[in-house]
Amino acid sequence: MRDYDILVIGSGPGGQKAAIAAAKLGRRAAVVDRADSLGGVSLHTGTIPSKTLREAVLYLTGINQRDMYGQSYRLKDDITIGDLTSRTEHVVGREVDVIRSQLSRNRVAHLPGTGRFLDEHTVAVRDASGQDRAVTADFVVIATGTRPARPASVEFDDRTVLDSDSVLRMERVPRSMVIVGAGVIGMEYASMFAALGSKVTVVEQREGMLGFCDAEVVEALRYHLRDLAVTFRFGETVAAVERHERGTLTVLASGKKIAADAVMYSAGRQGLTEGLDLEKAGLSADGRGRIAVDADYRTAVPHIYAVGDVIGFPALAATSMEQGRTAAYHAFGEPVHGLQDLQPIGIYTIPEISFVGRTEDELTDALVPFEVGVSRYRELARGQIIGDAHGMLKLLVSPGDRKLLGVHCFGTGATELIHIGHAVMGCGGTVDYLVDAVFNYPTLAESYKVAALDVTNKIRQIDRLGD
Numbered sequence: 190m191r192d193y194d195i196l197v198i199g200s201g202p203g204g205q206k207a208a209i210a211a212a213k214l215g216r217r218a219a220v221v222d223r224a225d226s227l228g229g230v231s232l233h234t235g236t237i238p239s240k241t242l243r244e245a246v247l248y249l250t251g252i253n254q255r256d257m258y259g260q261s262y263r264l265k266d267d268i269t270i271g272d273l274t275s276r277t278e279h280v281v282g283r284e285v286d287v288i289r290s291q292l293s294r295n296r297v298a299h300l301p302g303t304g305r306f307l308d309e310h311t312v313a314v315r316d317a318s319g320q321d322r323a324v325t326a327d328f329v330v331i332a333t334g335t336r337p338a339r340p341a342s343v344e345f346d347d348r349t350v351l352d353s354d355s356v357l358r359m360e361r362v363p364r365s366m367v368i369v370g371a372g373v374i375g376m377e378y379a380s381m382f383a384a385l386g387s388k389v390t391v392v393e394q395r396e397g398m399l400g401f402c403d404a405e406v407v408e409a410l411r412y413h414l415r416d417l418a419v420t421f422r423f424g425e426t427v428a429a430v431e432r433h434e435r436g437t438l439t440v441l442a443s444g445k446k447i448a449a450d451a452v453m454y455s456a457g458r459q460g461l462t463e464g465l466d467l468e469k470a471g472l473s474a475d476g477r478g479r480i481a482v483d484a485d486y487r488t489a490v491p492h493i494y495a496v497g498d499v500i501g502f503p504a505l506a507a508t509s510m511e512q513g514r515t516a517a518y519h520a521f522g523e524p525v526h527g528l529q530d531l532q533p534i535g536i537y538t539i540p541e542i543s544f545v546g547r548t549e550d551e552l553t554d555a556l557v558p559f560e561v562g563v564s565r566y567r568e569l570a571r572g573q574i575i576g577d578a579h580g581m582l583k584l585l586v587s588p589g590d591r592k593l594l595g596v597h598c599f600g601t602g603a604t605e606l607i608h609i610g611h612a613v614m615g616c617g618g619t620v621d622y623l624v625d626a627v628f629n630y631p632t633l634a635e636s637y638k639v640a641a642l643d644v645t646n647k648i649r650q651i652d653r654l655g656d
């Protein structure tokens with residue numbers, strides 16, 4: 190008999206849920222990770238610290254109150270790194286406790302250390318003192334995640350030339366900052382530093398940012414960030430980053446030079462597979478360290494699964510958790526529905542963005558007719574009360590069967606609000622449900638009713654002309 194029914198390598202969202210799902214099925218489960226990494230990238234350098242930092246920034250800068258109290262409103266004038274990180278440390282500490290307790294009450298063993306394969310059923314766990322212990326299991330789940338990709342040409346000192354890990358250990362709020370890469374990480378940090386008053390320049394090799402989002406929403410975000418003095422350099426690449434005594438100089442391939450206190454790279458991530466000795470289990474990874482899996486998260490070796498960021502897109506904590514649960518259920522023959530096609534996206538820029546379903550551009554390219562209904566927060570009583578004049582919700586509706594094709598939200602609470610549309614879409618509901626439903630008043634959720642009335646008014650008008 191092997192030591193465990195299932196052994197999970199990595200304790201991020203994917204690994205945790207795989208282990209707990211197996212334990213709930215009565216299986217003997219263990220998770221391997223370094224003691225100081227319990228909770229994964231998500232808890233220590235990714236989702237949780239960045240979202241906590243954002244909350245601290247919103248509170249201390251008072252940026253969301255300025256429409257109400259004037260542009261100079263601030264809760265604290267000289268915001269220090271200590272003001273920001275104390276909140277992060279508090280939340281991370283509490284969350285580590287929660288995870289530890291969830292694992293132990295479900296009788297999931299935590300094996301502290303790093304794992305590597307000895308063969309396809311055996312993993313060597315090396316503890317902090319360098320001691321190896323061989324552990325065997327019927328099933329293995331690889332959930333080792335990613336680390337920030339660092340171009341070899343750039344010398345990172347983690348003080349002035351940073352990535353999204355070391356940015357959390359900065360010594361002071363920079364007066365100016367260059368952000369390389371306008372992906373989700375880059376734009377979330379650009380928003381935070383701009384709100385803190387840093388002069389931010391974003392350099393992105395593509396011609397725009399967040400191309401998978403609604404174009405109108407991205408335009409609105411760009412407008413807001415420009416208002417906070419963010420400069421965008423799209424279609425540009427970084428040729429070199431120089432470190433000088435009094436700051437950094439980012440040299441672009443076009444010849445431009447940008448002086449700043451600090452530079453942060455957020456230009457993609459690399460799968461953490463190099464230390465796993467995958468070949469001993471008959472596996473391999475691609476050039477970006479990612480492992481290929483089938484629809485059930487099985488690798489080329491059927492009893493070894495891989496979940497989370499290490500398998501690539503969509504690389505979210507939200508989806509990693511579901512992949513972990515699904516993989517464990519599949520391993521032990523528990524019926525599982527698989528991940529739904531309808532996945533929400535939440536981007537914690539300032540203001541935040543969230544959507545579910547398709548964009549106007551995608552529908553147009555696919556020749557799918559749609560009508561648009563919009564609600565603006567400034568026309569909602571709740572929008573006026575909280576002082577959010579720019580927020581909006583947009584519904585894309587099929588004029589034929591009146592089903593929702595996409596929901597796009599920008600502004601306060603977008604990442605929460607989206608789940609109303611998500612639920613309606615997931616249950617196959619039509620826009621008429623939103624027209625007929627009574628919403629609490631005054632709420633931002635009322636925006637669904639306003640947008641639903643807007644779109645149904647337009648559809649009626651078209652139908653009447655057609656008649």
Ligand SMILES: Cc1cc2nc3c(=O)[nH]c(=O)nc-3n(C[C@H](O)[C@H](O)[C@H](O)COP(=O)(O)OP(=O)(O)OC[C@H]3O[C@@H](n4cnc5c(N)ncnc54)[C@H](O)[C@@H]3O)c2cc1C
Nearest residue numbers: 199201203229230231235303304334497498504505506507
């Ligand atoms: C700055 C930032 C912000 C983000 N914000 C969001 C967000 O708002 N919402 C969202 O849904 N997602 C967000 N993400 C993405 C999210 O953090 C990841 O999708 C998620 O952490 C991936 O989970 P995972 O299960 O793959 O494991 P990870 O969280 O990547 O953790 C992997 C763990 O495996 C361990 N490990 C690696 N190798 C070994 C080994 N050989 N032996 C033992 N252990 C090993 C590591 O120590 C680590 O603890 C963000 C990411 C970043 C970087």
Ligand SMILES: NC(=O)c1ccc[n+]([C@@H]2O[C@H](COP(=O)([O-])OP(=O)(O)OC[C@H]3O[C@@H](n4cnc5c(N)ncnc54)[C@H](O)[C@@H]3O)[C@@H](O)[C@H]2O)c1
Nearest residue numbers: 370371372373374375393394426427455456457504535536
């Ligand atoms: N709210 C969220 O859900 C959330 C938040 C943060 C991160 N994440 C996830 O983390 C993952 C990684 O995010 P990311 O932003 O690092 O990666 P990314 O790959 O999404 O974006 C990197 C960006 O950098 C650009 N780039 C790459 N090299 C460049 C160069 N040399 N010069 C200029 N631009 C360059 C790319 O064109 C791209 O737009 C993503 O999968 C993301 O979904 C999710």
